[in-house]
Amino acid sequence: MAAIIRKEISVILADDHPVVRDGLAAMVNQQADMEVVAEAGDGDEAITLYERHHPDVLVLDLRMPKRDGVSVVQRVLEINPKARILIMTTYDGDEDIFQCLSQGAKGYLLKDAPRQEILSAIRAVSQDRPYTSTTVAAKALQRMAKPSLTQRELDVLQLVAEGRSNKDIARRLSITEGTAKTHVKAILTKLDAISRTEAVAVAHKRGLIHL
């Protein structure tokens, strides 16, 4: 009979795709120094399981049902400010990652990363060392140069993306049409777009909105 051995690095996986969890679990459990102690299929579950197990590393998908990655990062860091979180996402344009990283997530990974990169990212984060894939690092620099939208502008942008007219947007946000136009104009300028439709395309590419 095998004795229960505590491996050095305990990991919780949070992803809404069973396939992805299986894949990651297989990779992680094959390693001598790490093991998966729990798996979560949505944001709420991720938080519950984190509280219960307090793992060394939480591997977290950015897009999940019930509660998205950003808010999970917030909540987990409230529970344990020293939590080590590795963000994982499919889309390299996702703007949310910057929000996560600035909130205290330790690392970021793309889902199409090769096995080795994923494992070394987990090891890095487990030692409290930040890990950022080169593609993201490059994007971070690009992003510095570009102006960021205010919260209100993001609200407007969301409605623009849904196809609402200025008048409609004004009604929904309880502002005048003129003000809505002002916001839209600011959005167009900041995103360097000529029309609202182009703005939506740009915003989507940058992951500012999720259609």
Added chain:
Amino acid sequence: MAAIIRKEISVILADDHPVVRDGLAAMVNQQADMEVVAEAGDGDEAITLYERHHPDVLVLDLRMPKRDGVSVVQRVLEINPKARILIMTTYDGDEDIFQCLSQGAKGYLLKDAPRQEILSAIRAVSQDRPYTSTTVAAKALQRMAKPSLTQRELDVLQLVAEGRSNKDIARRLSITEGTAKTHVKAILTKLDAISRTEAVAVAHKRGLIHL
């Protein structure tokens, strides 16, 4: 030493995410009646490996680098008209699946499907029985009622989604602005949208375009 036993169902996995391939491979190889004989990371590779191995089932991600699922389905069915292909995708709104299914793909799956569903889908397809998840079947019915866009309209829609003006669209397609407007109008009517921006939102939801 173990003898090399041919399992009943040979499978090729095609997906650009190593994690997903690992997950699927782990699931499949655990089964007594099936095994993974090759893995592809992009569309071209999928075709090459299909030709080499002629597996019982090809599990194919719809979105891949180099060559997307639709064209892989076409090519593989040229090679072997009796090929059994199981389409897999992340997005349940994807319009492309209908194209694949009508071309001869045998089944369709969402990536967030539970393990059991994935395995039974592979078994069904391996016996040449069609498999369609209930969510997709429901969507197929919905789709019947809705008018479909012509190829030309899809061309225009793509440009609309990029934020181009009617004048710009006309120039790029070498037609007059009036004609471009006619197409846009038809698109708005068919998608039941009030503005071009809303049309883009609707089209994106239905998977008619990929931003």
Added chain:
DNA sequence: AGATTGCTCTCTCTAAAGAGTGACGCGGGC
């Protein structure tokens, strides 16, 4: 206190979008 930033609102003016209609040639199906 002064500067900055975000949100609000107002005004004018031009360009574009979209509704409504009609029409013509071309191809395939009945």
Added chain:
DNA sequence: GCCCGCGTCACTCTTTAGAGAGAGCAATCT
């Protein structure tokens, strides 16, 4: 042969979007 869907083009008319230019007001930072 005829009808129909498609792509093309043309015309009018109303609504909306977007550029430009200010201005007040609150919260925050320095």
